[in-house]
Amino acid sequence: MAFTVKVPCSSANIGPGFDVIGLALSIYLELHVTTSAPSPSQPPTKLNCTVSYEGENADEVSLDPEVNLITRVALYVLRCHKQHAFPVPTHVHVKNPIPLGRGLGSSGAAVTAGVVLGNEIGNLGLNKARMLDYCLMIERHPDNVAAALYGGFVGTYLNELRPEDLAWKEIPLSEVLPAPAGGIDTGVKPPEPPIGIGHYKKFPWSKEIKAIAIIPDFELPTAKARECLPRMYSRADVIYNLQRATLLPSALSQDPLDPDMIYLAMQDKVHQPYRKHLVPGLTDILHSMNPTTQPGLLGICLSGAGPTILALATKNFAEIADRIVAQFKSHDITCRWELLEPANDGAVVERR
Numbered sequence: 001m002a003f004t005v006k007v008p009c010s011s012a013n014i015g016p017g018f019d020v021i022g023l024a025l026s027i028y029l030e031l032h033v034t035t036s037a038p039s040p041s042q043p044p045t046k047l048n049c050t051v052s053y054e055g056e057n058a059d060e061v062s063l064d065p066e067v068n069l070i071t072r073v074a075l076y077v078l079r080c081h082k083q084h085a086f087p088v089p090t091h092v093h094v095k096n097p098i099p100l101g102r103g104l105g106s107s108g109a110a111v112t113a114g115v116v117l118g119n120e121i122g123n124l125g126l127n128k129a130r131m132l133d134y135c136l137m138i139e140r141h142p143d144n145v146a147a148a149l150y151g152g153f154v155g156t157y158l159n160e161l162r163p164e165d166l167a168w169k170e171i172p173l174s175e176v177l178p179a180p181a182g183g184i185d186t187g188v189k190p191p192e193p194p195i196g197i198g199h200y201k202k203f204p205w206s207k208e209i210k211a212i213a214i215i216p217d218f219e220l221p222t223a224k225a226r227e228c229l230p231r232m233y234s235r236a237d238v239i240y241n242l243q244r245a246t247l248l249p250s251a252l253s254q255d256p257l258d259p260d261m262i263y264l265a266m267q268d269k270v271h272q273p274y275r276k277h278l279v280p281g282l283t284d285i286l287h288s289m290n291p292t293t294q295p296g297l298l299g300i301c302l303s304g305a306g307p308t309i310l311a312l313a314t315k316n317f318a319e320i321a322d323r324i325v326a327q328f329k330s331h332d333i334t335c336r337w338e339l340l341e342p343a344n345d346g347a348v349v350e351r352r
C-alpha cells in the first residue's frame with residue numbers, strides 16, 4: 001500500500017478572531033507513506049514504523065517513531081482503537097516546507113497529518129468530524145486544526161459538552177500524547193476524545209484576496225505566546241473584538257471589496273497587544289500602513305501566535321512585503337516572505 005497525506009498550513013485569528021477564525025494556506029505538509037508485508041527475514045522495527053524527513057528544521061525533528069510528533073499522534077489514534085503499534089511495517093517520509101514555530105500552524109498541520117495517518121494505516125474509517133475530536137485532544141484550540149483538516153476560511157467553536165465529557169479539558173496533554181510514546185508492550189489505552197468536541201463553518205472568500213506571509217527568522221513557541229495573555233478581559237475589549245470578528249467574514253467575501261471595512265474588521269485588542277514584546281516592531285508594523293497609504297492593502301495582523309505577519313491584499317504584493325521586511329530589518333530581524341492563496345481542500349489522502 002502506498003499513499004500520500006497532504007495537509008495545508010494555516011493562519012489563525014486573522015486579527016480579532018482569537019482561537020476562533022482560521023485560514024488554510026498554500027504551503028503543504030506531505031507524508032509519503034509506504035507499507036510492506038511482514039517478513040520473517042526482516043527484523044521488526046520499533047513500533048513497526050520508520051521515519052525519514054526533509055524540509056524545515058531537518059536537523060531537529062526526531063526520526064524516532066516514539067518521539068516524532070506525527071507518528072506519536074498516529075499512535076495515539078491507533079491505541080485508542082486497541083492497536084498498540086503500526087499494524088503493518090510502515091515507512092513515513094515527511095516533506096515539510098511549513099516553517100516551525102512561526103505562526104503558520106506547523107503543529108496544527110503535523111497533528112492533523114498524524115490523525116489522518118493513524119486513521120488510514122489502522123483502517124479505522126473515522127470521518128473528518130471524528131478526526132477533529134482527536135486533533136482537539138492534542139491541540140486544544142480549534143482554529144488551526146479545523147482549517148488544516150477542512151481547508152478554506154473557517155469559523156470554529158467548541159461545543160458545550162455534558163459535564164462528564166467536559167473532563168477532557170482537564171486531561172493533561174502528557175496523558176494523551178506521552179513523550180516518548182512507549183513501546184508496543186505499553187498496554188495503556190489512552191483517553192479517548194468525547195464525541196463532538198468542536199465544529200466549524202466555512203465562510204466564502206473573495207478570489208481577489210491573497211495572503212502575504214512575512215516570516216521572521218526566529219521561532220516563537222505558541223505555548224510561550226499564550227502564557228503572556230491575561231486570564232480576564234475588560235468588557236470594552238471583548239465588545240471591540242466581537243464587533244470586528246462579526247464583520248470580518250462578510251467583509252472578506254463581499255463584491256466589490258471595501259478595503260477600509262476589512263482593515264477595521266482586522267483590528268484586535270485581545271491577543272496582539274499582549275504579544276508585542278515577543279515580536280520586535282509588532283505595534284509599529286500593524287500601524288505602518290492602511291488601504292489609503294498603501295494601495296492594494298486590505299489589512300495586517302499577527303499570523304497565529306506569531307512572529308509571522310499576515311497582510312491581506314489584492315495587488316502590490318512585493319511592495320507591501322518589502323515595507324514590512326524593512327520594518328523588521330530596523331529591529332535587526334531578517335525575514336522572507338511568501339505570497340499564499342487559500343487552500344480550499346484541507347487534509348487529503350492520495351493513493352499511489
Ligand SMILES: Nc1ncnc2c1ncn2[C@@H]1O[C@H](COP(=O)(O)OP(=O)(O)OP(=O)(O)O)[C@@H](O)[C@H]1O
Binds near residue numbers: 010029061223
Ligand atoms: N512536521 C513536524 N514534525 C515534527 N514536529 C513538528 C512538525 N511541525 C511542528 N512540529 C512541532 O511543533 C512545534 C511548533 O508548534 P507551535 O504551536 O509552537 O507553532 P506553530 O504551530 O508553527 O505556530 P502557530 O500555532 O502560532 O500557528 C515545533 O517546534 C515542533 O516541536
Ligand SMILES: N[C@@H](CCO)C(=O)O
Binds near residue numbers: 144226304305
Ligand atoms: N489562536 C492561537 C493560534 C496559535 O496556534 C493563538 O493565537 O494562540
